Amino acid sequence: MTNENGNSMTEKGGLTPHPLLSGLKHGLIVSCQALEGEPLFGSETMALMASAAEEGGAVAIRANTPQDIRAIKKKSRLPVIGLYKKQYPGAEAYITPTLREVREIWEAGADMVAFDATRLSRPNGETTEQFVARIRELLPEAVLVADVSTYEEGAAAMDMGVDAVSTTLSGYTPYSLQQEKPDVELVARLAALRRTPVLAEGRIWTPEQCVACLNAGAYAVVVGTAITRPQEIARRFVHAILENRQSSPFL
Numbered sequence: 001m002t003n004e005n006g007n008s009m010t011e012k013g014g015l016t017p018h019p020l021l022s023g024l025k026h027g028l029i030v031s032c033q034a035l036e037g038e039p040l041f042g043s044e045t046m047a048l049m050a051s052a053a054e055e056g057g058a059v060a061i062r063a064n065t066p067q068d069i070r071a072i073k074k075k076s077r078l079p080v081i082g083l084y085k086k087q088y089p090g091a092e093a094y095i096t097p098t099l100r101e102v103r104e105i106w107e108a109g110a111d112m113v114a115f116d117a118t119r120l121s122r123p124n125g126e127t128t129e130q131f132v133a134r135i136r137e138l139l140p141e142a143v144l145v146a147d148v149s150t151y152e153e154g155a156a157a158m159d160m161g162v163d164a165v166s167t168t169l170s171g172y173t174p175y176s177l178q179q180e181k182p183d184v185e186l187v188a189r190l191a192a193l194r195r196t197p198v199l200a201e202g203r204i205w206t207p208e209q210c211v212a213c214l215n216a217g218a219y220a221v222v223v224g225t226a227i228t229r230p231q232e233i234a235r236r237f238v239h240a241i242l243e244n245r246q247s248s249p250f251l
Helices: 043-054 066-077 099-107 130-140 151-159 184-191 207-215 230-245
Strands: 028-032 058-062 079-081 112-114 145-146 164-166 198-201 219-225
Touching: 043 058, 043 066, 043 219, 058 066, 066 079, 066 099, 079 099, 099 112, 099 130, 112 130, 130 145, 130 151, 145 151, 151 164, 151 184, 184 198, 184 207, 198 207, 207 219
Parallel strands: 028 058, 028 219, 058 079, 079 112, 112 145, 145 164, 164 198, 198 219
Antiparallel strands: none
């Protein structure tokens, strides 16, 4: 039995994950990204990061730009969730915002396509529903990962027939929950729908937080900064030291 998007249905009505997603269940996905101007910026470095993540037991990589995706695919055997961050005038959504970016990362070898599925404005006034429909028409075989920031956005993305929903943007839209820790409650609410695999992502700093997301129902967990951005890791240690100076009798 299938639904209108061609996904197979279980007897209880839940979606059976795409075969590519099945290999990610209860695993760690490492986001290997560096912005221009950061110390580790560059496709070669990101490929090495991906290789290290694979050696450490990661089940997939999340990567930005066609260049990085190509380099990573040459270095690692892991499936890649590809995205392409690009800002367009008058639009707020910047994670794979148009079909041009979708096509470029797909041609670069991405196994899955991640895109902004929030209610932030999109280029040319396009709605998320229209965007998903156009991707399905252009690349019907593509595995789609919807990056959301709220429960409502996640449920709506599921209605659109995406293959997975990720909590990537919780705290990164002005109307979503603002906090320093991961949004475990959002993970739990979306997972409770038992309709589409939910990836936990965003501000996951420790193994304990990772496990908490899995216990809340996450299909898999995405960790980026805490693994692949050493300058941010160092800042957290330095901040703790500076705070301790004010209270420690030994400093």
